Amino acid sequence: MEPTPLDRLEAGMPILVGGDRVVTVSDELAAAFAPGDALLTVPADGALLHVPAADRRAASAAVDAAVAAFESLGQVDEAQLDAFYTAFAERLADDEVFAPIAAANAEDVAAAEARGRSTTRLMLDARMRTGMIDGLRGWAAAGSVRGDVVASYQHEGWTLEQVTDRLGVVAFVFEGRPNVFADACGVLRTGNAVVFRIGSDALGTARAIVAHALDPALREAGLPAGAAALVDAPSRAAGWALFSDPRLALAVARGSGPAVRQLSAVAHQAGNAVSAHGTGGAWLLASEHADRSRLAAAVHRSLDRKVCNTLNTVGIARSRADELVPIVLEMLTLAATELGTEAKLHVLDRDRAAVDPSWFDTVVPIHRAEGLSEEPRAETIVRAELGIEWEWERSPELSLFLFDDLDEGIETYNHTSPRFVLSLISEDPGEHEQVWARAEAPYVGDGFTRWVDGQYALGTPELGLSNWEHGRLLGRSGILSGDAIVTVRSRVRQQDPDVHR
Structure with a gap:
């Protein structure tokens, strides 16, 4: 049976959740849903997540650009990546370039304060700015692990090597912390592309960083434009849309609490690997x-x-x-x-x-x-x-x-x-x-x-931390760093052309 598009919801409509439970559509959800929208479910609590068409388009456009960029990043050399990180850092260090970023951040902080929101992690002060600059310079100085031989097996007449390589498109959803931009760009070091979605409190700051520092640095280094792409949408639903895209190689949720658990559930249902912080303390x-x-x-x-x-x-x-x-x-x-x-x-x-x-x-x-x-x-x-x-x-x-x-x-x-x-x-x-x-x-x-x-602790810019709230992690540390975002390929070199089984 061919599935048909979901173009409307009706109040009281039953929705299957988790394979063995049903929740019903509310009057408000039914009224808000329009053709082109999507409905996601969270099995743990039965939540119905409404993703408007505009948020789906914003997320899809960013992933489209990142997928296209990833195809080109295999031909990018290490010198270009060094140049990108250096240019990004220098632009943030330049007071004239940084001025519109600081102004945008001041507007974000004022708006958040007016809404009674926390600004502790939103404020792009001198300490955070210095940390971003130092982090980017750290990535410039870090060697790439792409192409490293992690294991070698010698057989009679042939050799197998296990080699690290690029992983794919990595998506980040983070709260109002502008410094995560510098952290997340670390995935480019190993030839990956990155898509960001930042909380609405910091969206103005994010747009300014992209316009005045990130995009110019990509152009200066000759990297494809979509190698680091922002989902330019204020709604939390844009994060759901991003994490539900099956083209992601990894979904990284920064922050804690119910929002992160919800994002993780969305990514898991799409078949995406997830690195989620969860609750801290x-x-x-x-x-x-x-x-x-x-x-x-x-x-x-x-x-x-x-x-x-x-x-x-x-x-x-x-x-x-x-x-x-x-x-x-x-x-x-x-x-x-x-x-x-x-x-x-x-x-x-x-x-x-x-x-x-x-x-x-x-x-x-x-x-x-x-x-x-x-x-x-x-x-x-x-x-x-x-x-x-x-x-x-x-x-x-x-x-x-x-x-x-x-x-x-x-x-x-x-x-x-x-x-x-x-x-x-x-x-x-x-x-x-x-x-x-x-x-x-x-x-x-x-x-x-x-x-x-x-x-x-490790001398490596951190991309995320994971707790064990939902169990131990398979084969990796809870500290996620850029050099860990790789795949491992197997390559055989045959000395004897007549090797057979």
Whole structure:
């Protein structure tokens, strides 16, 4: 039976989801749907995602350009790629060229603030600008792994080599972080093409970067125009349209929360490989063998700013709670003081007695995306809430719980955390081996948590991080870097023309 185009929806129409469930079309969805639109489903929660025709066209046009560019990138030499990264970096470093980018970013920030949106990661300040420039120069200096022989097998009369090569079109969907442009362009280093979709808050900044820095750098280096293409559409549906395109070799979702889970589901249903961050927030366990000064340093140095690897949840051995909990609170307060603000604490309800009552009785101003909020310095939470990632603005925010023994601490991490970063503070080597063997954590440390970063830890610009929220990853690290986005081809060189089976 030939499928027919879906050109309309009716209220109450049943839609099959996940092969064994049905959801019905709402009045609003039926009224909004028009010929040329698409309807995607999310099996996990039964969500119906409406993709308007305009968003489908915007995504398809960008992928069309990237597919065409990928066919040409096989003939591009390393010197051209070096020239692209250098030109991109130099244009961002040029104050005259950067001025319209800065102006566009200022407009984006002002508009986001007016809507009560967070601007912590949207603001393209001097620090972010320098990071983008350094990242691009890093890509220029990095050698390509394309063509590397990763394994060789000698047989009688013939040799097989396994060789890295270009993968294809890589799609990025990221929130309002302009610096991801520089990160994502790293896929060109191995001969891939890239398509970006950025959140509506930062779309003006993205357009300015493309017009004043990215596209001119591509032209200057002689690279095909579609090698790095922007999906120029503000709607979230454009991201769904992009990730549902089966021509993608890899879909990378930056950010966290339900939006990323939804994007991942869309990509999986299209048959696309996915690298998705998921929920962030690092965990730290301090056992009965914890060193006081090491705990203090780890907490303090993990709360300098809010990113995915910022310390989020702390577990303390109950036998040393009287001694160690005050250290955690002192360092949380110090981190807030250094940021010129107040701290926020969430305590597991059963462990409230471990915290000075004044923390619950004192009301302080906490910085939220929508502005200052007068809140108790500490509040209680239930066990299921230990895994919430606190997306704080300027006010450092932590969850705290106690455990009877390390097994309980690990079990709590495995069952309530996003399975991301775990640090153990202990002077007992056996406990570190216990955590390594039992904890479902892709990133395990014994001190501060902010090391989980491709550039910082590996010296390679990071394209994305993945947690183990949905299981371990097949054959790769959770840190996705440009030199990892390759395929492996097998090539035979036959010395004996009469080899046979």
